Amino acid sequence: MKILVIEDNVELLQDIKHFLEEEGNICEIAPNHRLAQDKIGIFPYDILIVDITLPDGNGLDIIKSVKKENIDAGIIIISAKNAVRDKVHGLEIGADDFLAKPFYLAELNARIKALYRRKAYNGSREIHFNEIKIKPDSLEVFVRDNLLNLTKKEFDIIHFFVVNRHRLLTKEAIAEHLWGDHIEMADSYKFIYTHIANLRKKISELGGNDYIQSIYSVGYKFTDRE
């Protein structure tokens, strides 16, 4: 898919661009309001990632103009300023999702893919990874076409893994994905550890491969590569 990232911090912009391109997307960048407006006017994008505070304007204005001109692009706001208010306001004027800075790139990736799936396929598209198949709309996971019996959080974990395949997912990123950033507790890491063990067991019971690699004490990677 084609993504435009509007963000004034060039370093962060490069990080996001790099990450999204590794996921196989075409990613363009705009470090300010004017450039963003120019690019949106000329090229079609599937997803716009918009920072609210820009040196020469407000990201919310970009969203308003996109909505006014009926451009069919999914919009995700990334903002650090006044998160709660920006979130409510941003969603009111037509943004699809909101991420407060600092966010995990894996989380951004998951949000982009979910949004794209919702827009392009009405959420009905299946996600495949070798013998594993995920139906996000019905929260079902199949291994070699056998339904895996999972709890809601286990589904969230494997979904997050498959969307961010070949990526290092830190415990913190997984915890924030599962519970949001209100909840930070030691128990959640133990919980993740136990549930990943359960997941491994359940997948292998149905004849699936173990794709979950532990990366030291930092986190996990879901991959079929060495």
Added chain:
Amino acid sequence: MNLVKKTNTHYLIFLAFLFPVMIVVDYFLIQYIVNSEVEEILLHEQERIDFHLNRDGKLPPSNYLFETVPVDDNKGHSPVFKDTMLYEGYAEKNIPYRTYTFTSSLNSQPIRITLKHVLLEINELIWLLFVTTSFIIFLIMLGIYFINQKIYKWAWNPFFENLAKLKAYNVTQKDSIHLKTSRINEFEELNKVITTLIDQVKKDFQNLKEFNENISHEIQTPLAIIRNKVVVLLESKNLDEKELQRVEAVYQETNKLSKIGKSLTLISRIENQEFKRMDRVDVHTMIANILSNMEEIINFKNIKVTTELSPVTIECDHILADILLTNLIKNAVQHNKEGGTLKISLNQERLEISNTGEVSKIAAEKLFRRFQKGSSAKESLGLGLAINQKICEIYGFQMEYVRQGEKHTFILCFKAVESGTA
């Protein structure tokens, strides 16, 4: 004691001292005046008697004549005034007289003549003075009282109005304060000083607020960058285990920093009263939602949850209500022990959340301070309860903490608007 009472009391004390002084001074003054009047009368009478003695050779009739005593010679007897008491048969009592004795000659025979004049009776004089002075002092007091009341009402009116304004003033409000002007210089001066002071405080507060906002905002983007770079480093195949451990430590501290930033921003936003919405929040539903969100962790820790939730609706910003309740329940889960219990009971007045847990050594009142951590929680920042405290402050909720050995209870008293029907 208010100003009028204080002033009046002081006047009263002053007048109480003045009262005997006035009586004594008046007494001597009046006595002196009366005596000199009497002496003058008696001296005139002496002149008149001398004149008649010289011309007619006999004593003239006189109302003042008391007695005449013939003497041998007129040497050595100077005229003398004296006070004396004389018994008066008609009044059946002693009456004070001023007497004047002088020497004259009747038909070349020296004679001592004593004249007398009645004086004011001392008792009567004192009584008179007491009554009149009391009356005057009473009038003065009445005057002072009414004048003070008047002054209090009129002159001090701007002062009290301004006082009320200052009481209601809050630095976080946008518009500056307008104090009522007064024609009294001191009040005007006070107003000027207060206005300057408030402007200064407001400016400082604004600066501090901006600083807080800027710092917490500006810090988040660099933190996001650091975190992303660190994740890339962690994925690197070229680092050995020791190096990876160090990078991981950087990662975790970065996360902590970011969370501190977010929490402090939240606290300052609550303080700045940026959450102004008054939603109707169903507390029981919200608690049930939070519990279901944490259900798996609760099961994972094997915690037995019992709830007694009656439908309660409160009015506050639903984001803050969610933060408040999540923090409380999260704490009760996080600080709980394996296989412990968690009891939540909710009624119109209060929410009680009690959980089993380690025996904490931290004093209960310290628990609400920023960065105060419970004994076991290495992961927590110690900001959750400080945030809760702020939320409670702005809505007038009361949060209490009670500890009985292993059992920890948080009690939240709120003003429930009305019972829901759900």
